[in-house]
Amino acid sequence: MKIFLLTFTIFFTVGCSNYELTFQNNKGKNLNDLKGKWTVINYWADWCPPCIKEIPELHDLNNNNPNIRVFLFNFDRLEGEELDEQLLKFNIELPALLTDPKSYFPIITPDALPVSYLINPKLKLSKVLKGPQTESSILEAIQLIE
Numbered sequence: 001m002k003i004f005l006l007t008f009t010i011f012f013t014v015g016c017s018n019y020e021l022t023f024q025n026n027k028g029k030n031l032n033d034l035k036g037k038w039t040v041i042n043y044w045a046d047w048c049p050p051c052i053k054e055i056p057e058l059h060d061l062n063n064n065n066p067n068i069r070v071f072l073f074n075f076d077r078l079e080g081e082e083l084d085e086q087l088l089k090f091n092i093e094l095p096a097l098l099t100d101p102k103s104y105f106p107i108i109t110p111d112a113l114p115v116s117y118l119i120n121p122k123l124k125l126s127k128v129l130k131g132p133q134t135e136s137s138i139l140e141a142i143q144l145i146e
Helices: 002-016 049-064 080-089 135-143
Strands: 020-022 028-032 038-044 068-074 115-120 125-130
Touching: 038 049, 049 068, 049 135, 115 135, 125 135
Parallel strands: 038 068
Antiparallel strands: 020 028, 038 115, 115 125
16 A cells, blocks of 8 residues: 555656646746745636736736746637737737646636636745736735735
8 A cells, every 4th residue: 555655646746847837839837846936827708808907917916026927828718820810919928828828726616707817936836816906916915915
């Protein structure tokens, strides 16, 4: 039994350490690379005016706070040229995540947009923020958790 548990633990640990996130720019990132910083995963869509309105705030959050990184996930699961067109149309320079965040975090697909998920530096889902956010509202939420 001890051998089984040891084997299972090693397999689980090694397996989890190789999870790859895929982005629109074809670059991958290992999930473990996200450790040590807060991660914001924002669900958005081009047909959602509040989503588009909060994009500049998310840019500011990402650019002004070295301990936080922001990723966008398109609610309609656009990829390739379609997603490129949307990113260009709305002047989005944040990394567009293609890997469904539900694959790695206990995230439920939202029934309304926008929604931002706060993932703590230990890669645990810490908070769900519904509705449009600002840089300061997300920073406040993080401070309350810490």
